[in-house]
Amino acid sequence: MWSVFMSFMLVGGSALTMAFEGDDMGTKERDVKGAKAGISAKATFAAGCFWGVQQVFDQVKGVVSTRAGYAGGTVVAPTYEQVCSGTTGHAESVEVVFDPGVVSYRQLLDLFWKIHDPTTLDRQGPDVGHQYRSAIFTHGEEQRREALDSLARLEREKRFPSRIVTVVVPATTFYPAEDYHQKYNEKNGVSCHIVP
Numbered sequence: 001m002w003s004v005f006m007s008f009m010l011v012g013g014s015a016l017t018m019a020f021e022g023d024d025m026g027t028k029e030r031d032v033k034g035a036k037a038g039i040s041a042k043a044t045f046a047a048g049c050f051w052g053v054q055q056v057f058d059q060v061k062g063v064v065s066t067r068a069g070y071a072g073g074t075v076v077a078p079t080y081e082q083v084c085s086g087t088t089g090h091a092e093s094v095e096v097v098f099d100p101g102v103v104s105y106r107q108l109l110d111l112f113w114k115i116h117d118p119t120t121l122d123r124q125g126p127d128v129g130h131q132y133r134s135a136i137f138t139h140g141e142e143q144r145r146e147a148l149d150s151l152a153r154l155e156r157e158k159r160f161p162s163r164i165v166t167v168v169v170p171a172t173t174f175y176p177a178e179d180y181h182q183k184y185n186e187k188n189g190v191s192c193h194i195v196p
Contacts, residue, residue: 040064041100043108044071044137044171046091047116048124051184052192053094056115058183062102067095068184069176071137077175083131091133095174105143109150112136118154119162134164137171144168 047053050068057066070083073090083090096108116124118134138144147168155164176182185191 039100040097041105042139042171043096043098043105043143044093044139044174045096045108045112046071046093046133046135046137047112047118048092048132048134049127049192050092050094050177050181051190053092053115054183055185055191056111057094057096057108058186060098060103060108060111062099064097064099066097067174067176068181069093069095069174070131071095071174072135072169072172076173080178080181084129086129086131090131090175091135092131092177093135093137093174095176105146106150109136109147113150113154113159117160118164118166119160121165134166136166136168137174138168139171144170 045053045057054066054068057063070078070088070090071093073083073088075082075088075090078088078090082088083092098105098108116134120134122128122130122133124132124134136147138147151164151166151168154160
């Protein structure tokens with residue numbers, strides 16, 4: 001399976017982004033997003049194993065694309081093996097490109113909180129290690145504010161039995177994971193995450 005994203009500038013200055021997916025059967029148009037406003041935004045989340053996180057966000061109307069990868073570390077272009085060693089500082093993460101005219105960042109945050117346990121430090125289910133931490137990597141001040149407000153609201157409402165340990169930090173370089181990790185659950189017919 002492969003994906004191609006093409007952007008065109010339309011008369012009047014608006015942009016049209018088209019996403020295509022292909023397989024041995026040919027190419028099909030996946031979606032046309034932001035044709036009217038020409039806007040897309042990026043969000044990056046870490047909520048345990050990226051296979052399940054990617055699978056959940058791929059189901060959201062308004063999500064244009066997702067990539068499993070590594071965020072928040074210090075090593076340039078880390079491999080899966082390096083990240084699993086716990087020496088790079090990266091978290092298994094999912095980069096989400098979305099159309100804010102269809103789905104808001106707050107709605108993505110709400111889903112993020114539902115699909116994992118944000119009260120366990122460096123662990124999600126059987127996956128243990130700093131690379132499985134709960135984190136929100138924000139792209140700009142508005143996302144930082146929304147993420148912190150969302151976290152504070154959940155704490156006030158006592159939505160979880162323990163204190164939330166999710167970190168909210170500015171996004172740095174996101175490194176896509178190896179191809180075999182992309183859409184892993186979809187390609188292998190498995191599911192390994194809480195589905196709301």
